[in-house]
Amino acid sequence: MAISRRNFIKNAAAASAFLALGVAPKAMAAGPGDKVDNWVKGVCRYCGTGCGVMVGVSNGKVITVKGDPNNHNQGILCLKGALLAPVIYAKERVTKPLIRKNGELVEASWDEALDLAASKFKEAIAESDPDSVAYYGSGQALTEETYLASKIFKAGLKSNNVEGNPRLCMASAVGGYVSTFGKDEPMGSYNDLDAATCFFIIGSNTSECHPVLFRRIAARKQNDKNVKIIVCDPRRTNTSRIADLHMSMKPGSDLAILNSMAYVIVNEELDDYRFHNKYVNFMTNDKEKVDFEAYKVFLADYKPEDIEELAGVPAAQIREAAMIFAESSATTSLWCMGINQRIRGVWANNLIHNLHLITGKIGKLGSTPLSLTGQPNACGGVRDTGGLSHLLPAGRLIKKQAHRNQLEEQWGMPKDSLNPKPGLHTMALFQAMNDGKVKVVLTLCTNPAQSLPNVLKYREGLEKCFNVAIEAFSDAISLKYADVVFPPAFWVERTGVFGCTERRYALVEQAIEPPGECRPSVNILIDLALRIGVDPALIPYKNSDDIWDEWRKVSAMTPYNFEGITRERLKKESGIKWPCPTEDHPGTDIRYVRGEDPNIPLDYPDKYHFYGKPDGRAVVWMRPQKPAAEPAGGDYPFTLTTGRVIDHWHTATMTGKVPEIARSFPNAYVEVNTKDAKRMGINHGDNVKLTTRRGDMTFKARVGDVCEPGLVFVPWFDPKLLINELTIDAIDPGSKQPEFKICACQVEKV
Amino acid sequence: MEDQNKCCKNKWVLLVVALLIIFGGSILFYTQTAVSGTKCEAAKHLKSGEEAGDCYTCHLKTTPKIAQDWFESKHGVMLVKCFVCHGLPDGTGSIEYSANPDPNYICRRCHDPAVTMMEKKFGMRAECNDCHKYHSNSVHHDAYSTTESKKKMDQ
Structure with a gap:
């Protein structure tokens, strides 16, 4: 190892200082002196931005992490990503299977732990029915893990109680995309951030929650000072430092503000009549098709001057925001939990899409409604592979017989053998645990005892239920309620795929061996399923590569086409955006546009085609204002x-x-x-x-x-x-997502 | 008489030397105990107190120019906080504490393409900071002059 003169002097000085003090130098994790043996490509473990990382390995140990210059983040990482390495070596890592004996979690053999967990599943199913067991997964699990778990429960055990924490974070965004465009997931990509001339950021603290995207937005503004940034948020966060206009709204007034912006756009005649006349249907809340004039009448209630008191935003600001939105050459909207975690989160999503549809600011580079996600693989693992209680892979629905039959054929099952009844959504699932209806639950890579709203209410159920957890960290509070804990290989200790906000799927490659007796979660799931008695023909996989290949085939021939995203390509390329039908397809930047989206034939007569809807038209929904479930007032001001x-x-x-x-x-x-x-x-x-x-x-x-x-x-x-x-645990009746963002409270100095 | 004088002189010299040693020793003792080996005042706070690793709060008072420069810089706007590049002053962090972070190790984590390009053109530099000021690399021209933060500051 070469030591530079500067380092030598530094070390010598440090050593003499330590000698003088009579203390030994402390062990440091890594420093400039450590030499990286090899760099392994991966994706950051944290948020839904999905930054590419290069993991630096020395002597079988990860010593540093740097940004992948070939991924969308162009080498940049936020502070969490730059300091990712020590997480792997936390002393709290679970490295052996644990089972609860006399109230304590004690180490056990793999056989003992797997047999105990399997026997509880078998017992519950035999005593009542498959609906008495459940899986609660995560937007942090690999795509292969979620696909596999979902298949084991839905096809193997015939239980549709397959849920995951994405229900708490982006179910409303799913509802918004599906109800407006017919298909889930954004149509644009991060490339739009480099071309937008207006950013409309509502209900998102992008600066702190998606810092690398925030940097890209700031860089965009730096390169072109005419770029305008509008932030609508009841908190003036760091994101507003680069804003031209901060609309400090009252919590719960989002729907009114969005309708009011539409009012201004329509009344100032800034709408794109040619676009919405051809590509849009206007619909009332009761799904009745109406015309543009009826939409204008609906908007009449939302004149900025009439709602400024309700919204807490001056009418002039609403007008200004609407004018900037509509008059800019390319507008990108970004939103996150501030919009999704509302009892009418789906409606709020619809209203953002409305602004883009009436102004035609969609499907052009720089113009897109882009929902930000919180977890590294919520879009990828859970939404696309159908890891929720009402879904089957690739946008198929459990309640539709034709969709079930397609999967039965692909999975080699008898016709009509899948359970036709959708399972319980997350909050209903935890309520069912409270009620003793769900008796055994398998959780993977999530911490519901901390992340559920009104969490104390649901701890009763967690205690009652037999909890099998696959969890890497022993101090996760949920493990207080676990009866069996399996130690998984963490992050770069196994190989698998993460899919981020912009439909980009990238491979997290194995860089190091897992510690102790940790094993990849796919192997744990397969072993457990076989011991419960799931047909081995359903899960004939050796590793996550096999599962990925099956998922590609299942997604082929659907609008969610992954067929061209092979494992070999993922090893070479830093992520590919679906739809990607063939191995020579570069991936798709903009959906629903002829020439961009491979799902639209090149000889299609129109430029846009919202093929998720029967008549190819997206929907402008007339959604009224709806306050929070528990607005401030009275004793709770x-x-x-x-x-x-x-x-x-x-x-x-x-x-x-x-x-x-x-x-x-x-x-x-x-x-x-x-x-x-x-x-x-x-x-x-x-x-x-x-x-x-x-x-x-x-x-x-x-x-x-x-x-x-x-x-x-x-x-x-x-x-x-x-x-x-x-x-509060009030939920959106459409998406079943809880309203974490607003509840009434008292504040008192003590 | 001469001997006596010489003896007296020697005594005074000895006394002065002894005092100097005691004085110097106490200073050394003070610096070694009050300030840790890394010579950063923050190190002693790290051993106790909550949020002791929050460098900015203290530096805003002790080195206001550096703190304000950082706040106005790109790193400040993007919330690349002190510890990301400097580590923790008592050396218990996951990266080595350094007042002058090594570009090859620290900067490359985010700016690998830029560092590689500079290395190819001019050879590896000891300090990126010589030209690209870590703390005062402000957001160029007046792109943000009308933004909320500026407006607020003017008020």
Whole structure:
């Protein structure tokens, strides 16, 4: 190992300083002196941006992580990605199977643990029916893992109780895309961010939750100072630092604001009549087809001056936002949990699509409604492969007999042998555990005891139910309720595919061997299924490569075409965007456009074709304003909202293991507006008690102007101060996604 | 008499030397105990106190120019925080603590294509910072002059 002069002097100085102090130098994880033996291509473990990474391995150990220059992120990583390596070597890693004996989790052999788990599944199915067992997965599991688990439960055990945490984060976005365009997933890609001249960001703190995309937006504005950025959010976050217009809305007024922007666009005649006349149907909330004039009448209730009090946004700002949106040459909308985690999240999604459809700002480079996702493989693993209780792979539905029959044929099952009844959605599933109807659950790579809303209510069910968990970290609170724990190979310890926000699928290649007795989750799932008694012919796989090949075949001939995304290509290329029908197809940047989308024949007469809908027209839905399930008022005058911070990711089981992050950001806090704080005598750092109808909790205050007056914010990463004990579990009747973002609370200095 | 004088002089010299040694020793003792081996004042705070790794909060008071430069820089706008490049001052972080991060190791994690290009053109540089100021590489021209943060600052 070569040591530079500079390093030698530095080390010598450090060594003498340590000698003088009489202490030995501490072991450091990695530094400039360590030489990387080989770089292995992968995808970041954290958010849905899906940044490409290169994992630096030395002596069989990951010592550093850098950005993949060939992936969409062009080498850039955020602070979490740049400090990913230590997570792998956390001392909290589960490395042996564990089973609960006399209330304690103790080490066991693989055989013992697998047999115990399998016997409980068999027992429950024999005693009642297949609906008494369930799978609760994750947008962090590999595509192959989710596809396999879904097949084991739906085809092998005949239980459609297959759910996952994406129900908590993007079910409303799915509902929005499906109801407006007929097919799930965005039509655009990150390339649109480099061409947009207007960004409309609503309900997203892009800067902290998708930092690498935020950098791309900021770079776009830097390259062209005429680019306009509109942020609509009740919090003035770091994202607003680059905004030209920040609309500080009242929580729960999103639907009214979006309709009001449509009002301005239509009344100022900024709509693209030629586009919407040809490619759009206008529909009432009751699915009745109407004309553009009826839509205008519907919008009459949303004149900016009439809703400014409700929205808390000056009418002039709504007008300005609408004008910028419609008059810019290319507009991209971005949204995330602020829109999705609402009791009318699907409607809010529809209304964003409406703005693009009436202005024709869609299907052109730089113009697209792009929903941001929170997890690395929620789009890929769960949405596309059908890892939810009402879905079958590639956009097929359980309730449709024709769809079931297609899968039965492909999976080599007798006709009409799949269970025709959709399973329980996430919140109903955990309620069924409370009620004792679901008796055994398998969770994979998720931490529901922290991430569910109104979480205390559901811990009863977690205790009652026999819990089998595949979980990498022993300090995940959900393991308090686990009866069997299987240790999985983590991140780059096995090979598999992640699919990110822009429909891009990329391979996470195995870089190192898993520690202890950890095994890839696909092998754990296969072993468990065989012991439960699933037909071996259904799961004839050796590894995740075999599962990927089957998924490609299952997706072929559907609009979700993965056939050309072979394992070999994924090894060479840093991600490919579906639809991709053949091995020489480069992947698709823009869907629904002739010449771009391989699902549209080149001789199709029209430029656009929304083939998800029977008549090829997208839908402009007339969705009315709907307040939150529990708006602030009366005894609970404040609105409580929750969210993420840039340092931590989800339940902090990973970011909590990075010393730099854990020590700079150990605790949750409550953000209070300066005016509110002054009125109540709260100073920075004071203890503040938050009380909702579900409980109370005390946090240190951070006083500032991020939150609007009347709003308080608490990040949800901290298991010690678990804000989800206070959040509400009201759900969107369409998407079944809970309204984490808004509930009423009291604020009191203690 | 001369001997006595010489003896006296020697005594004074000895006393001065002894005092110097004691004085110097106490300074050395103070610096070695009050400030850790890495010579960063923050290191001692890291051993106790919550959010001790939050460098920015203290640096805003102790080195306001550096803190403000960072806040206004690209790294500040993108929230590339202190510890991402510098590690933790007491050396317990996952990367080595360094006041001057090594470009080959630290910068390459995000700017590999740029570092490689510069290396090809001019050979590996010891400091990217000589030309591309880590803390004050501001967002060029007036792209953000009308943005919310500027408006707020002007008020």
